Structures are given as C-alpha cells and as structure tokens.
Amino acid sequence: MQAELDSGKTIAQRRELGQFSTPSALAGEIVSFGLGLLPEGRVRFLDPALGTGAFYSALLRQAEEAQIEHATGIEIDAHYAGPATELWADTPIHITIGDFTELPPEDRYNLIVCNPPYVRHHLIGGKERIRIRTKQFSGIDLSGLAGLYCHFMLQSVKWMAPGGIAGWLIPSEFMDVNYGREVKKFLLENVELLRIHRYNPNNVQFHDALVSSAVIWFRNRNPAAERAVTFSYGGQLASPDISREIPVSELRSETKWSRFPLKGARAQGAHMAVLGDYFTVKRGIATGGNNFFILEKNRLEELGLPREVFRPVLPNARRLNTEEILADALGNPILESELFLLDCALPESEIQVKFPKLWAYLLTGKDTVANGYLCKSKKCWYSQERREAPLFLCTYMGRERRRSNQAFRFILNHSDATVTNCYLAIYPNSAMKRFLQGHPESLYAVWNIMNQIDPQRFIDEGRVYGGGLRKVEPSELMRIPVPEIEKLIMEAEGAADRLEKTP
Numbered sequence: 001m002q003a004e005l006d007s008g009k010t011i012a013q014r015r016e017l018g019q020f021s022t023p024s025a026l027a028g029e030i031v032s033f034g035l036g037l038l039p040e041g042r043v044r045f046l047d048p049a050l051g052t053g054a055f056y057s058a059l060l061r062q063a064e065e066a067q068i069e070h071a072t073g074i075e076i077d078a079h080y081a082g083p084a085t086e087l088w089a090d091t092p093i094h095i096t097i098g099d100f101t102e103l104p105p106e107d108r109y110n111l112i113v114c115n116p117p118y119v120r121h122h123l124i125g126g127k128e129r130i131r132i133r134t135k136q137f138s139g140i141d142l143s144g145l146a147g148l149y150c151h152f153m154l155q156s157v158k159w160m161a162p163g164g165i166a167g168w169l170i171p172s173e174f175m176d177v178n179y180g181r182e183v184k185k186f187l188l189e190n191v192e193l194l195r196i197h198r199y200n201p202n203n204v205q206f207h208d209a210l211v212s213s214a215v216i217w218f219r220n221r222n223p224a225a226e227r228a229v230t231f232s233y234g235g236q237l238a239s240p241d242i243s244r245e246i247p248v249s250e251l252r253s254e255t256k257w258s259r260f261p262l263k264g265a266r267a268q269g270a271h272m273a274v275l276g277d278y279f280t281v282k283r284g285i286a287t288g289g290n291n292f293f294i295l296e297k298n299r300l301e302e303l304g305l306p307r308e309v310f311r312p313v314l315p316n317a318r319r320l321n322t323e324e325i326l327a328d329a330l331g332n333p334i335l336e337s338e339l340f341l342l343d344c345a346l347p348e349s350e351i352q353v354k355f356p357k358l359w360a361y362l363l364t365g366k367d368t369v370a371n372g373y374l375c376k377s378k379k380c381w382y383s384q385e386r387r388e389a390p391l392f393l394c395t396y397m398g399r400e401r402r403r404s405n406q407a408f409r410f411i412l413n414h415s416d417a418t419v420t421n422c423y424l425a426i427y428p429n430s431a432m433k434r435f436l437q438g439h440p441e442s443l444y445a446v447w448n449i450m451n452q453i454d455p456q457r458f459i460d461e462g463r464v465y466g467g468g469l470r471k472v473e474p475s476e477l478m479r480i481p482v483p484e485i486e487k488l489i490m491e492a493e494g495a496a497d498r499l500e501k502t503p
C-alpha cells in the first residue's frame with residue numbers, strides 16, 4: 001500500500017511534505033527499543049507524522065492490544081491518512097487528519113515515536129508561526145535555518161506525560177551545524193537525553209532521501225546536572241557496533257556531537273594549526289540561476305553582450321578537467337570552456353540606455369529567473385555577490401575517490417576567474433600571502449599538503465550524509481588541522497634565517 005500511495009505522487013511533491021516512509025524492519029527495532037524504556041503499565045502512543053503508520057504497525061506487532069491504552073496518529077495529508085484510517089479501522093488507533101504544528105496539545109502520551117518530515121527551512125510554510133509556537137512550548141527560539149523536524153521534536157514535549165519516552169528518527173545533521181545548537185540545548189536542559197544512535201551512512205536506511213539518520217531518545221523529566229548519555233554508532237539500536245557513555249559536561253563544551261562515540265573528548269589546551277590560521281574560506285557565489293547568468297564566450301559574442309559587465313568564472317567541478325588552472329596574460333583561465341558570469345549592478349534604466357542588448361537579454365529572464373527564491377531576495381536581481389578570484393578551490397561535496405581515498409579536491413587557481421557555490425573559495429590571509437611572496441616555491445608544497453590531508457580529518461570536522469557522501473562547510477574546512485603547513489613555514493623560514501646569518 002505504501003508503494004502504491006508513494007507512486008501516486010512525484011518525488012517533488014513528497015519532498016514538500018517530507019513523505020519518506022520508515023522501512024518496516026527499522027520501525028520495528030525502534031519501537032521495540034522504545035517499549036523497553038517504558039516503565040511497567042499501558043502504552044499511550046503518539047505518532048505526530050503518521051504516514052500510513054509504520055511505527056503503529058510495529059507497535060501492534062510487538063505489544064498485545066490490551067497493553068495499548070490509547071494510540072493517536074496525526075497526518076496532514078489525506079492521501080496517506082485516508083487509506084491509513086481504513087487500514088487500521090479495527091485497531092485502537094485514533095487518526096487525526098491535521099497539522100501537528102497547529103493542533104492543541106494533549107500532554108498524555110507516554111510513548112512518542114516519530115519519523116518527522118525533513119522539510120528544509122526555506123520550504124516550511126508558515127515558518128514564523130511555527131517558530132513562535134516552538135518557543136512557547138519549549139522556551140527555545142530555534143534558528144531560522146532549522147528544518148521542520150527540529151520544530152516537531154521540540155514541540156512534542158507538550159504532548160508528553162511526565163516521565164514519558166520519545167524516540168525521534170531524524171537526520172544527524174543537527175549534531176554538527178549551527179542551527180543545531182538550540183536543539184542540543186533543548187536535549188541537555190529541557191529533557192533527560194538518554195541515547196543517540198547514529199546509523200552507518202554507508203548502510204543507507206532510506207533509499208529515496210539522502211540523509212544519515214540518527215535516533216534520539218529522551219524522557220520527559222528534568223535532567224540531573226551530572227550524568228552521561230549513551231552515544232552509539234552502526235549496527236542496530238539493540239546491538240550497535242560501538243557504544244560509549246559521554247558525560248553531559250563534555251556534551252556541553254563540544255560543538256560537534258558527531259565525533260561521539262567514535263572519538264572521545266578533544267584534548268584540551270594544545271592548539272594544533274588549522275587551515276583557518278592561514279586561509280579564509282568562503283562559499284562560492286550563489287547566482288540564483290547559473291544557466292541564465294553564466295554564458296559561454298561564443299554565446300556572449302552571438303548575443304552581442306558587453307564584455308565589460310561579465311567576468312570569467314570557472315566551470316563546475318565535473319567539467320573542470322584540470323587540477324591547476326593556468327591563466328593567459330589578461331588573467332582569463334586557459335580552459336576548454338570559456339565561461340563568463342554577468343556581474344552588473346547598474347540600475348535597469350541605465351542598462352536600457354547604455355547596453356540595449358543586455359537589457360533585451362535581461363528581459364528574457366524577468367518572469368522566470370528574477371522570481372526565483374534567491375534573485376527575489378537580492379536588491380538588484382541580476383547583480384552578484386563580490387567574490388575575488390580564490391587562490392585555491394575545494395570541491396566540497398564528494399564521495400571518497402577510490403584512487404586517492406580523498407573525498408575533496410583542492411585546485412590551484414592562477415587566473416582571475418571567480419567561482420560559484422559548487423566550490424569553496426580559499427583565500428590566503430595576510431600572513432600566508434607574505435609567506436608565499438617570500439617563498440614562492442612553497443606554493444606547490446602548500447597545495448600538496450592540502451591534497452594529502454588525511455580523509456579522517458574531514459570526517460571529524462565535516463558531515464557525512466547517506467551513502468558516504470561528505471560535505472564540508474567553510475567554517476568546518478577552516479577547522480581542519482594542518483600541522484604540516486606550520487612545519488613547512490617553520491622549516492622554510494628557519495632555512496631563510498640560517499641563510500641570512502651565514503656570513
């Protein structure tokens with residue numbers, strides 16, 4: 001039935017409401033674990049994002065009907081809620097077709113199990129209203145970047161009986177990213193966090209959504225100040241590959257919870273040189289419409305567009321078949337495809353007079369590109385952020401490459417071309433610039449060090465998604481340890497010192 005209902009919708013429609021069901025075996029192990037945490041007594045069960053009822057089905061498989069005092073399922077979409085109501089008609093569940101973030105809470109459930117919708121922040125309808133309600137319910141003002149699943153989890157406490165248990169199957173991303181800070185605060189201060197289990201992302205739980213999943217277990221009770229939380233990884237909830245007790249004092253001071261349980265607490269005190277000591281990293285330009293704003297050189301000429309309002313830009317990583325970008329005398333990259341990015345902040349009235357052909361081109365995107373999410377938020381829809389040509393670029397999303405075992409590529413750029421957000425742009429800071437001016441021969445050594453960074457360091461600082469896909473954010477890249485660069489500088493400058501002192 002699930003497959004049939006899913007096939008009645010497009011993937012885009014399902015993404016809008018985060019409609020990806022929990023495989024039955026996974027739902028089974030989660031519910032079984034939750035039942036084990038419950039004290040003796042009858043179950044009052046709630047799934048606030050029911051779908052067709054994967055968790056309720058597991059509950060029925062594992063508990064006697066007599067053990068179920070009450071069960072409620074909430075589901076916003078009648079496409080799933082309707083058939084689910086028919087399917088479970090002869091069982092104790094009450095299904096409400098409605099929006100969990102709008103219904104009045106009833107604090108009577110002692111077992112909440114939920115795989116909430118993973119809707120990204122910019123796609124949440126009525127986000128402000130939901131944020132306000134989360135704040136009212138939990139006292140926590142979630143970041144505007146938090147996904148809908150965070151709001152579901154924080155709002156759920158108002159539905160829990162004292163001492164009740166909740167298990168949330170959610171993306172593990174919150175453990176590391178900035179918007180997760182308040183979620184972690186909630187887990188440490190508002191409830192008694194019991195366990196966080198992360199599934200091994202190479203063992204993808206959801207074939208159709210690219211996420212690495214974790215199950216968070218907590219009890220609705222004031223937490224004791226000093227205690228430990230079980231972090232586990234891999235295998236199954238009942239038999240993880242690794243498990244470790246992490247004191248909450250360590251959780252409070254650690255910003256990246258994904259290091260647990262594979263790694264212990266960070267060594268205190270000693271500062272190890274990191275990329276951010278030598279470089280500033282920024283995301284490349286988000287144009288809001290690469291196909292429109294980026295043009296091949298011949299197309300530019302064909303349309304008679306003015307070269308002075310375009311600047312060279314590098315092709316995306318897949319089309320860049322070199323590791324070192326050389327430049328011609330004008331600073332243009334010497335590459336097979338010569339691409340240019342429209343980079344013009346002149347007002348429309350001036351463009352009409354000065355560059356009529358550009359104006360005609362802009363008109364072709366006025367109803368489409370200009371109305372996109374990003375362009376609409378810009379002051380002038382066809383202007384671009386300032387981003388100088390970086391010295392290095394990093395392809396920041398990748399899988400381990402079999403040949404080199406590296407998930408990320410560092411590319412050396414000698415040209416004046418800028419980059420889009422398929423890259424991280426890496427700029428030397430003033431100390432590094434000075435070093436490279438004094439020791440130009442070291443440029444290749446620095447580049448080499450970057451390309452040799454132990455993949456484990458990216459795993460520690462970056463994030464791992466389902467299927468082993470890795471991603472690293474600018475701030476994460478800047479935290480990657482590079483003691484080798486420190487050593488290189490010390491050796492090069494030491495050698496220079498020795499030369500100077502030689503009579």
Ligand SMILES: C[S@@+](CC[C@H](N)C(=O)[O-])C[C@H]1O[C@@H](n2cnc3c(N)ncnc32)[C@H](O)[C@@H]1O
Pocket residue numbers: 017018019020021022023047048049050051052053054055074075076077080098099100101114115116117118
């Ligand atoms: C990730 S699916 C989980 C479905 C099911 N519980 C399972 O585990 O297979 C999330 C479900 O939440 C529903 N949903 C999305 N937004 C909702 C809302 N605001 N209130 C209630 N349900 C919602 C979606 O329609 C979808 O069926």
